[in-house]
Amino acid sequence: MYYSTQYSSPVGLITLASYNDQLVGLWLEGQKYFADTIPNNLKEHHNLAIFNLTKQWLDNYFAGNNPSIDTLPMAPIGGDFRQCVWQILCEIPYGSVITYGEIAKKVAERMQKSSMSSQAVGGAVGHNPISIIIPCHRVVGANGNLTGYAGGINKKIQLLELEGANLTNLYIPKTSTAP
Structure with a gap:
């Protein structure tokens, strides 16, 4: 199952998507190709560990820090x-x-x-x-x-x-x- 949640940022609303405890999507509101790599419908789930970790990363990033991407389990879908x-x-x-x-x-x-x-x-x-x-x-x-x-x-x-x-x-x- 693919899950989603949202994050309010200085550049607008962001949608996060996960699968098997890995981040598979992060799209800005109105972004081209929004969720085009996700094979199923997204089910909202706001309190997954991957989402909490990603939101913490985003908080650090938008605070002007340079958080490491190595701390996030990511699995972007593509060839x-x-x-x-x-x-x-x-x-x-x-x-x-x-x-x-x-x-x-x-x-x-x-x-x-x-x-x-x-x-x-x-x-x-x-x-x-x-x-x-x-x-x-x-x-x-x-x-x-x-x-x-x-x-x-x-x-x-x-x-x-x-x-x-x-x-x-x-x-x-x-x-x-x-x-």
């Missing part, structure tokens, strides 16, 4: 390619950004390919089922374009500002390019 991309997202340092192209090079290396499409990486980043904790908000387009955040560009900026990221060379695109 090998997406899992590889999401693992790389977990390695992006707090308060830093990386481009889709840089991730594509890392994915190609790890999957022993000669190259990898930045657009394919963008699709995997956009379908990240555990937003914020698996920090897809730290990914930017070439030349500092704040593109492609399924939770919305304004929320991406809020999260980066919270982390103290240097936004000087980043800009908002004229049209939305979210995957």
Whole structure:
């Protein structure tokens, strides 16, 4: 059974999802691809240990701290390619950004390919089922374009500002390019 609960945050209402005592989803209200990796309907359950642990993590994060993601048992649902991309997202340092192209090079290396499409990486980043904790908000387009955040560009900026990221060379695109 897949369970859910909600968490009120500075960036809006967040829905958490679990399966077998592991976090499988964290979505911002109105986020694209909301719960698209969950095969069943979610049943509300507000007092599971994984939810309490995740809410504590989120409290620390929104207090401006840098909690370790290693403390959370997570099991994002996705194929090998997406899992590889999401693992790389977990390695992006707090308060830093990386481009889709840089991730594509890392994915190609790890999957022993000669190259990898930045657009394919963008699709995997956009379908990240555990937003914020698996920090897809730290990914930017070439030349500092704040593109492609399924939770919305304004929320991406809020999260980066919270982390103290240097936004000087980043800009908002004229049209939305979210995957």
